[in-house]
Amino acid sequence: MGRKRKGRDISGWLVVDKPAGITSTAVVNKVRWALAASKAGHAGTLDPEATGVLAVALGEATKTVPYITDALKAYRFVVRLGQATNTDDAEGEIIAESDARPDDAAIKEALMPFVGDIMQVPPKFSAVKIDGQRAYKLARDGEDVEIAARPLWVEELTLVDRPDADHVELEMVCGKGGYVRSIARDLGAALGCYGHVSWLRRTWSGPFDVAQGISLDEVDRLAKDPALDAHLLPLEIGLDDLPELRATAEGAARLRNGNPGMVMAANDVEYGDECWASHEGRAVAVGVYKAGELHPSRVFVG
Incomplete structure (x- = not known):
């Protein structure tokens, strides 16, 4: 007989507005502790420095996670032009630079091939498995990581703002398995100027919107308090599609x-x-x- 999990048999979804500087797994663990839940998981990892919608499933809602993982998701992000990094985001080391700065028209034109069914190579610093090992572990060990391209559906990719010559703000709606960092890297390559993600926020994921999100500070404040239960959404929301x-x-x-x-x-x-x-x-x-x-x-x- 299997060992019974400790904690409450509580089911539902808690939408967290994830802050920067923490892993998705750490957020799930915090929510599970705060609600004294016996079981928890999440529907789609966010990079540690990314913010926004992280939908945490509790109890029986974990059985609906695959349907949220497969759903469309929206991201707002800023690409820093003129620099490539080894992680494809601002946390990595700069490995190439360029003085070229394309205008808005060139950027809009370059975005077009990234819409629809595309093939995308995940970042070398990612959780993709290569021969049973995570790519980021191999990359940290200095190994030359080669990751195969994989299909991705991009519903929309639009230019939202151009605050200055070095930065471009974009919005993307895509399907399962999309890497925003790869979009930034490949867009920079297509423009001939390099690029990496400097800021990233997931604004919605399937039926969950950032407006529904509770901050991690609020989760901490309401830990073990019945008032936190009031923020739970029913597990049925995970079956909307x-x-x-x-x-x-x-x-x-x-x-x-x-x-x-x-x-x-x-x-x-x-x-x-x-x-x-x-x-x-x-x-x-x-x-x-x-x-x-x-x-x-x-x-x-x-």
Whole structure:
């Protein structure tokens, strides 16, 4: 028999407005401690110096993390032109410089090839695994890291502001696995002037917006206080991108036991679609719809 996790069986989402200077894992650990939760995780890592939306899943909400990870995300960031760094951000060492400074028209034109289906090489200092080891560990050890390009969907990439000749503020909406640092590096290369990220903020991720975010200082202040529970969002929000089906009482009971359960048909759902079933307003299971039943792949407890 597995060891029971310590802590409360609390489920839901807490949207944290992550500050700079802390890892995503450290934020999750802080939230888990503050809520005395038995289980926690996050839906999409932010670099330590990045700020903004970090959606922390608690309890049964952790089962919905894949659906947020796959959702579109938006970033506001500043590219420092004229300098390349070994980490592709301001934390690294400058490895190349240029006096060239393209005008706004050249930048807008250079952004166009980065929209749509693109191939992107992650930064050498990233968590990508190479032969079982993290790329950043190999890079820190001085090894020449070669990372294969991978596909990325970029919905939008626009010039927002040009505060001075050295800096460009951009906004990007992209799919799973996008590296803003790679965009800055590759944009600088395309412009012939080098570039790296000097500031980065995630403004929304799937259904979660930075306006919903609670600061880490506030998490600290409300730690172990029932008032912090009031900031939790229901786990069902993590299923926003999937169609919802209503389960019958008998169907819900069967689904909770991991068996196919009867659901009420919906006009926008077809045979084989991935959906989630609810009963009395609560999520019961995620699965595949087949001939009036949901065949569960994930079941929610409680």
